Amino acid sequence: MKTQWHALTKFAAAVVMAASFGAHMCSTARADDDIWLQLQKDVFGTRLIQEDDGTVAIDAPVRAEDAAVVPITIRVSPTVKGPLKAMWLIIDKNPAPVALAITFGPAAGQDGGWRQFATRVRMDSYSNVHAVVETADGALHMKKVFVKASGGCSAPAPKDSDRADDDLGKTLVKNFEPADHNAAFREAQIMIKHPNNNGMQMDPLTRNYVPARFIREVKVMRGADLVFTAMTSFSISTNPNFRFTYDNAKDSTLDVTSVDTDETTFVGRSKQVAAIQ
């Protein structure tokens, strides 16, 4: 746990740094593919990571049509037994590379099928995307994919500027009834209305950069049990969207709390929706 805490602290520091120098860093080309070696050292220290061992899979478009909204799904194989401890989503060449650092709780569930976590990210340039999962035994497993997408960091977020801040923090939580009631996992989706400004978008009125303001933490509880806590960076797209599996129990109501970098807290409770077809 100590190492993990260390990693999260470093992550937080990286976010703050990138937020301060975001505009500058976005324009700095970091062509070196060896960037991962440094990232790995920063986030995981000297811990051993097993790559391509069949534990982790990533679904991502080879070429993302919209670099500001790149769908990424991390999946963990049914062969993995026991609860998961943690998961990271790292976009090597983004100004804040660690998009997600997740700590799972007891309500995330145990084995019995594919576990997955999906979100949408911004991508600043063509980059490797790394997913790392820490299993119950403390081992780290990794998978990477290369995604062609660029310009997503500085792309202005709102398509309809006047409505960008409407309902700031409005949180919708969909709780999908599984087709098989006895399934080990069920799925839920969290949608948070938030521009997730990354400090790289110019304010049209002042010609200055919009200060970074983004969701930095998302906590999901089922009753008294933690599903997960995620530390998030501005690599997550406008209107942060998370879709994940968790333990399929009778009362599956979820309570979601998110906090942004202006220390504003937003909450939402799940609504049951129809079975997945």
Place this chain on the structure above:
Amino acid sequence: MCSPDQLRSPGTTSECETNAVAHVLGRCSCRRTLLKSALAFTLAPLIGRAPALASTTLALSEIAPGIFVHQGRYELQSPENRGDMSNASVIIGNDAVAVIDTLGSAQIGRELRAAIKAITDKPIRYVINTHMHPDHLFGNVAFKDDNPAFVGHHKLRRGLEARSQSYMASSKDMLGDDAFAGSEIIYPTMSVDDTLTLDLGGRSLVCEAQKTAHTDNDLIITDSKTDTAFFGDLLFSGHIPTLDGSLRGWLALIDQLEGRKVARVVPGHGPHAMQLPGAILPEKQYWSVVAADVRKFIKDGKDLMEATKTAGQSERPNWALFDQYHVRNVTAAFAELEWE
């Protein structure tokens, strides 16, 4: 007759091609009045895929008395097309000239200006942009010395300022240094809050600011004399529509637009001129199919990635550039409609 540019455009009508070939063979008879500046009409660009030459004349086709339209190619920006991939229009009044959209680079904008100067010596008093996208507006700079009013939707300036860096960077990247040279963003100097009437002498142009649809700064312009409406990118024909505003807003607007009583309508991408309501029905169908498919995915609890793989694919045969834009459209539609 048509210019070589039109011959290479996949959107060129067969009538136009026939006329152009007829011209080459020296026995041209055109139904439309097509104009080119006096300089250099060479056969060279007709052969193979030779890059457009600076001396190539930009074709303007007279679709109604005093209204000339240049048809852009159905392509992405490239060093070869130099941003000539949208429609630009010219309206000539008794006193002055208005230009609606200026193509996608300083260079091609200068050619548009040269083609206008070849048909009229009246002053260019207004340069109107139908919306913020670079392929309609990066040619503005070529008209700077004419000191026109640059006219746009009241949200155009904000939209452009927010995107100026990414527009400059991506246009440079796509066009290459040569074709991009001299391009800069010229901001509107005259803003349309609701409607604005511009007098050209003997005819006036009515500009109407629209609610968010293709973008959040779409303008429709109507010529009083000929009842010709310029829809900008609220109307795509042949070239797949692209979404950078609101799908729900656009579909609602299409319902109004299809019933408009006008003599003809000029699309932002498509033929020189078309008739309503037929002109807008394929676009209406495209967005209706995308919206219905995406809503079904959302209702069934499917995620964005699944939707991008199959939603709206039945529309593939109907559009040029489908592979370049469709998935992005589905992504934007999904991100909008999931909040319903």
